[in-house]
Amino acid sequence: MLQIITPSQYAMASTQNIDDYESQFTTIDLEQPLQLLANWVQEAKDLGIAEPDAMNLATVDRDGNPHNRMVLMRHINDREIGFFTNLESNKASEIFATQRTSSTLWWPQLGRQVRIEGTATEMPRDMVEEYYQSRPRNSKLAAWASKQSTELASMERLHQEFRKYEAEFSNKKVPTPIFWGGFTILVDKIEYWYGKPFRLHERIILSKHKNNWSKTRLYP
């Protein structure tokens, strides 16, 4: 059964046999390299962990400088993950420039980390529409009000913008802004990490070469 791992449990583990710890990776199927990620997110959700799909997203600008920030991984299938954002934000410009991304998810309560590398492309509009329209009305209005990553004179200004759109769309469906969208990341590398006692952590990296996936175990 899945358990929250606390540091004190790790300390207590020093009395136990290192071979007693079951591998987390026996079910990895190279036909479905992202399945374990989907399972881990679901298990984090089921345990009530805050923001179970929060991930760090690193992008690279035209000059080769890396930038990173958190986003919510709101899409996953058997070959790609995805997130939503402002298409005029810094992260979007960096993706349009170089496409490569690197992401990390971490659930400290479960001792699990996943690292993902891939190539990002703009998400089809039908997926964006469906997600945007599922959001709470205030989140939709906030997306209209934010010129994400550009200079904002004051919070008052942001609130004015919010109220402007609140009035403009009162008693109407809030349309999806043309400047708001998402990106899918076609994954070519995914590493699963599971923290174990004595720092004998377990790592498996799955890599795609042409259309075939391979699996390699790495020293922690």
Ligand SMILES: Cc1cc2nc3c(=O)[nH]c(=O)nc-3n(C[C@H](O)[C@H](O)[C@H](O)COP(=O)(O)O)c2cc1C
């Ligand atoms: C937990 C968390 C989740 C976030 N999720 C998103 C998200 O899904 N999309 C988004 O555009 N920004 C999200 N943000 C804000 C971004 O981290 C970032 O501040 C913003 O997108 C501007 O980034 P940029 O200037 O690099 O484009 C999130 C922040 C946090 C702390």
